[in-house]
Every structure is written in C-alpha cells, then in structure tokens.
Amino acid sequence: MSLTEKDVRHIAHLARIALPDAELPAVAAKLARIVGFVDQLQAADTTGVAPMAHPLDERQRLRADVVTEADQRALLQQNAAAVDQGLYLVPRVIE
Amino acid sequence: MASPTIAGLARQLEAREVSSHELTQRALDRIAASQPVLNAFITVTPEQALAAADAADARRARGETGPLLGIPLAHKDIFCTAGVPTTCASKMLAGFVSPYDATVVERLNAAGVVTVGKANMDEFAMGSSNETSFFGPVKNPWGLARSPGGSSGGSAAAVAAGLVPAATGTDTGGSIRQPAALTGITGLKPTYGRVSRYGMIAFASSLDQAGVLTRTAEDAALLLGAMAGFDPRDSTCADRPVPDYAAGLGAPLRGRRIGVPKEFFDDGLEPGSAAAVRAALAEYERLGATLHEVSLPNLGLSVPTYYIVAPAEASSNLSRFDGVRFGYRHPGAGSLEELYKLSRAGGFGAEVQRRILTGTYVLSAGYYDAYYLKAQQCRRLIADDFRRAFGSVDVIAGPTAPAPAFRLGEKVDDPVQMYLNDIYTIAVNLAGLPGLSIPCGFSGGLPVGLQLIGPHFEEGRLLNFAHQYQQATGWHLREPAA
Numbered sequence: 001m002s003l004t005e006k007d008v009r010h011i012a013h014l015a016r017i018a019l020p021d022a023e024l025p026a027v028a029a030k031l032a033r034i035v036g037f038v039d040q041l042q043a044a045d046t047t048g049v050a051p052m053a054h055p056l057d058e059r060q061r062l063r064a065d066v067v068t069e070a071d072q073r074a075l076l077q078q079n080a081a082a083v084d085q086g087l088y089l090v091p092r093v094i095e
Numbered sequence: 096m097a098s099p100t101i102a103g104l105a106r107q108l109e110a111r112e113v114s115s116h117e118l119t120q121r122a123l124d125r126i127a128a129s130q131p132v133l134n135a136f137i138t139v140t141p142e143q144a145l146a147a148a149d150a151a152d153a154r155r156a157r158g159e160t161g162p163l164l165g166i167p168l169a170h171k172d173i174f175c176t177a178g179v180p181t182t183c184a185s186k187m188l189a190g191f192v193s194p195y196d197a198t199v200v201e202r203l204n205a206a207g208v209v210t211v212g213k214a215n216m217d218e219f220a221m222g223s224s225n226e227t228s229f230f231g232p233v234k235n236p237w238g239l240a241r242s243p244g245g246s247s248g249g250s251a252a253a254v255a256a257g258l259v260p261a262a263t264g265t266d267t268g269g270s271i272r273q274p275a276a277l278t279g280i281t282g283l284k285p286t287y288g289r290v291s292r293y294g295m296i297a298f299a300s301s302l303d304q305a306g307v308l309t310r311t312a313e314d315a316a317l318l319l320g321a322m323a324g325f326d327p328r329d330s331t332c333a334d335r336p337v338p339d340y341a342a343g344l345g346a347p348l349r350g351r352r353i354g355v356p357k358e359f360f361d362d363g364l365e366p367g368s369a370a371a372v373r374a375a376l377a378e379y380e381r382l383g384a385t386l387h388e389v390s391l392p393n394l395g396l397s398v399p400t401y402y403i404v405a406p407a408e409a410s411s412n413l414s415r416f417d418g419v420r421f422g423y424r425h426p427g428a429g430s431l432e433e434l435y436k437l438s439r440a441g442g443f444g445a446e447v448q449r450r451i452l453t454g455t456y457v458l459s460a461g462y463y464d465a466y467y468l469k470a471q472q473c474r475r476l477i478a479d480d481f482r483r484a485f486g487s488v489d490v491i492a493g494p495t496a497p498a499p500a501f502r503l504g505e506k507v508d509d510p511v512q513m514y515l516n517d518i519y520t521i522a523v524n525l526a527g528l529p530g531l532s533i534p535c536g537f538s539g540g541l542p543v544g545l546q547l548i549g550p551h552f553e554e555g556r557l558l559n560f561a562h563q564y565q566q567a568t569g570w571h572l573r574e575p576a577a
Contacts, residue, residue: 015455018440037511038399051471055287055527061330075194079421088419090431
C-alpha cells in the first residue's frame with residue numbers, strides 16, 4: 001500500500017499534528033519507507049491464528065467501581081499553562 | 096580502582112567504612128564532572144539526594160540494615176518523581192513536575208535508595224541511540240563519538256562510567272538490554288507485568304516494562320527484588336509472589352540446557368560480536384550446561400510486527416498531550432484545534448511525530464485489519480516459537496545487538512536502519528518474556544553483550560545463569576578509560 005502526500009496530510013490531521021506544506025514531502029518519504037517496511041507482514045500466513053492482544057494472554061483485571069482518588073485539583077492544575085477558578089482555559093470554541 | 100557494586104557498597108555501609116552521605120557526594124561530584132562530556136543526566140538533584148542520604152545514614156544508625164539502604168541510584172527520566180522534574184527527554188514535558196511518585200520510585204525510596212538525578216534517554220523512549228532526546232545525545236564512555244544505545248542510554252552511560260552503581264530503565268523493544276550491551280554492563284528486562292508501570296510514562300502499554308542497569312547480576316537481583324511485585328494501580332501488574340532472587344544466584348549450571356537459535360547467528364551479525372557470543376556459549380559448556388540448537392522461524396517478522404503494534408499504542412497513549420492540562424502549549428493558537436495541532440507539532444520531536452503518524456495510519460479506518468490485526472496475529476506466531484523452544488531448553492542465549500556501539504549520526508537518516516538495531520531484542524517484548532544482557536567480550540575495542548532469555552517469570556533463572564558466568568569470567572569488571 002503506497003502512501004501519498006494527501007494520505008499523510010489526512011493522517012496528520014487525525015493525529016492533530018500541524019504539518020507545514022514545506023515539511024510534507026520529507027515526512028511523507030520517511031513514513032512511506034516505514035510503511036513499506038512493515039508491509040512485508042502481508043506475506044506471512046496467519047490463516048486461523050488468533051490475534052494476541054496481551055503478551056501473557058491474560059484478561060484485564062477489574063476493580064470495584066468506587067472512588068479511590070482524593071481531590072487534588074489544585075495540585076494537578078499546577079502543570080497547566082492556563083487555568084481559572086479550577087477550570088482549564090482554551091481558545092474560544094463557541095462564538 | 097574498579098567502580099563499586101551495590102553489594103560491595105552495602106558491605107562498606109554495614110561496616111561503617113563509609114556513609115551514604117559520602118557515597119552520594121562522590122556520585123554527585125562525578126556526575127558534575129562528567130556532564131559536559133557524557134550528558135548522561137537531564138536533572139541532577141544534589142539537595143534532595145544529600146537529604147535522602149542523611150536519612151539513610153540515620154536509619155542505619157538506628158540499627159536498620161538492607162542491601163539498598165543508602166545506595167545512590169539514577170532513575171531514567173521516564174519515571175515520575177514527586178517534586179522533581181520529569182521530562183521523558185521531550186520539549187513537551189520540559190518543566191513538568193509530577194504530583195506523585197512512580198511505584199518503582201516509591202518502592203526504591205522505601206528501601207532507602209538515594210536518587211541522585213534523572214537520566215537522559217530517547218524522547219518518550221522512542222529510539223535506539225539516545226539521539227532523539229530534546230536534551231541532546233548521550234555519549235558512550237567507551238568512545239565519545241559513539242552512541243550508548245537507547246532508549247535508556249543515560250542510565251547505561253552513568254553506570255558504565257561509574258557515576259552511580261545502578262540505574263533504572265525501561266524496555267519496550269530492547270531499551271535496557273541494547274544500551275547495556277553497547278556500554279558493557281548488565282541490563283535486565285523482567286517479564287511483562289513483573290514490575291508496576293504506574294507512574295512510568297506510557298509508550299506502548301502491551302510492551303513497556305521497567306528494569307535495571309547494573310554492573311553485576313547480583314546487583315540486578317537485589318534491585319529487582321525491591322522493585323517487583325503486585326500493584327493495584329497497574330491493571331496489568333502480575334499478582335504473584337516475588338522470589339528471593341539473590342538466594343538463587345549460586346545454583347550450579349551442571350546439566351542445564353541452553354537453546355541457541357540459529358536465526359540469531361545470521362549474516363546480519365557482526366563477526367567480532369558473533370565470536371564473543373560463541374566464546375561465551377563455550378564458557379557455559381565449561382560450567383556444565385549443554386547447548387542445543389533451537390529455531391525461532393518467525394523471528395524475521397518481529398521488527399515489522401513491533402513497528403505496527405508499538406506506534407499504534409503510542410499514538411493512543413500520546414493523545415493525552417494536548418497543550419491544555421500539562422505539557423508544552425503553543426502560544427499563538429487561534430482555535431482549540433489549532434492549539435492541539437501546534438502544541439503537538441512544537442512539543443514532540445521528529446521521531447515521536449513519525450511514530451504517532453505511523454500508529455494513526457495503521458489504526459485508521461480501512462487499514463486496521465491489514466495492519467494492526469495482522470500484526471497481532473504475527474505476534475502470536477512469534478510468541479508460539481518461544482513456547483515451543485522452551486519445551487526443551489531452560490534458557491535461550493544469543494547476541495543482544497547485531498554490532499557494537501555505532502557512531503552518533505550514523506543511522507539517523509534512515510528510521511528503518513535504526514529500527515533493525517533491535518532485531519534480537521524486540522521479539523522478547525512481543526512475547527512478554529524476561530531478557531537480560533551481560534558483557535561477554537569486545538569487538539574492535541567495544542563491548543559485546545550476550546542476551547539470555549527465559550520463560551515467563553523466570554528472572555531468577557536468568558540472574559542465576561548470568562551470575563555463574565560472572566563468577567567465572569571478568570568481562571563485567573572491565574571499565575572504560577576515565
């Protein structure tokens with residue numbers, strides 16, 4: 001499966017990474033190299049092989065659905081660039 | 096003078112020949128002197144370290160003992176440390192201070208370990224050379240023009256140069272074993288789930304595992320014993336007892352069976368490395384073990400499988416970096432979408448962006464079955480190969496890396512060339528197995544690593560094999576010229 005510059009522009013949008021036009025050809029070339037490399041898996045015969053999601057084939061453990069965290073909002077928000085009265089600030093979404 | 100081991104320092108501390116304060120000051124002085132040359136650290140914490148050392152000395156004065164009480168150590172900068180910056184070697188997290196400690200940090204603190212700083216690494220652990228760090232590459236103490244390997248390159252260089260006796264690391268595709276091999280030290284990646292991932296910044300959640308870089312297998316046993324064990328805060332952490340790893344080191348190897356995969360000795364292995372690994376296998380025969388050829392026929396699928404699974408998981412894990420709640424925020428964004436896009440483009444380096452884009456692609460509509468599902472099926476083929484092999488042998492042995500330390504800059508232009516550096520280590524992560532690298536000789540004046548792989552939760556067996564080798568040989572005692 002070959003990767004076009006249009007594909008790469010779409011992928012970058014899905015990943016929410018700004019990709020300037022000037023960088024597009026170089027990024028697309030390296031991504032195409034990687035995708036070409038992983039494409040060799042298509043030749044492997046995996047008929048009837050169950051996909052492996054966990055290296056030990058174990059199921060995710062569940063815990064009781066109860067609150068385990070104390071309120072640390074002020075502490076956690078110390079790492080945010082812009083907060084006000086406990087809320088995270090972002091550019092205006094609704095005009 | 097040979098750089099001391101944890102076990103050696105613990106005896107000196109026990110005998111009051113030295114204090115933790117003195118050991119810690121010595122480590123801090125060495126780090127400060129080395130930093131312009133090796134760049135092994137991102138953050139050094141002299142005040143906190145000396146306070147922790149004094150606390151350890153006070154505990155010993157009250158009669159407490161313990162092999163780790165007062166021992167200086169570096170944490171890879173992927174482990175969250177409360178009150179001390181945790182950057183993951185990324186501009187994205189420059190200035191980030193975690194509100195809590197990783198479980199690994201918490202447990203080692205409780206054992207009395209003294210953290211002297213946070214070791215340099217590849218950005219978000221994505222790299223095999225330490226060149227993707229936002230804070231600059233680490234140099235290999237065996238040759239300053241060469242890479243120490245990665246992603247735990249700062250941890251490896253710090254131990255190899257004798258700055259600290261041990262460091263923590265993480266290994267998603269070889270990031271402990273490969274740098275240990277390239278710098279001539281011991282590196283252990285435990286079984287997936289043996290050590291808690293809580294507070295360890297996530298790269299690929301079905302592969303990531305924490306481990307140690309040390310001078311000896313004995314030291315690795317002491318550290319792993321303190322780090323491992325069940326943690327309710329990591330839902331994939333194994334709920335099984337932690338054996339006394341140090342107690343099993345002395346078992347003789349007579350009659351033990353070593354599997355040697357023929358696929359590990361293909362044309363891609365540098366001849367000097369092959370010779371050193373063959374000589375190590377011969378040494379194991381002298382120790383009473385027997386060698387048996389085994390086959391891992393799907394080994395060739397492991398690197399392409401990994402470069403679907405790991406980027407897919409990374410693209411999901413790294414979606415949390417949005418410029419809003421923590422991390423780098425672009426100052427000029429006019430809309431929320433632009434804030435996400437510009438912050439992620441500005442905060443992540445080129446290799447991290449490449450992996451996010453690769454992962455986004457393989458998970459995108461229409462491609463999931465062809466890539467992610469296919470890779471998960473290949474992952475099972477690879478894991479089944481190991482299961483079959485362990486039906487007839489106790490451990491599997493071979494090279495850790497295809498060649499000794501390469502030159503900085505040598506592989507940066509072609510990502511696939513860099514990825515292939517992990518050809519012998521990646522399959523172990525895909526299968527969730529424990530793997531260990533120990534120094535076993537030199538090629539062209541640079542260290543070569545022997546890799547030992549065991550069945551799930553047989554870290555003790557690997558440490559026993561490694562310790563017996565280190566009792567009979569002196570490669571682990573060799574050090575780079577100061």
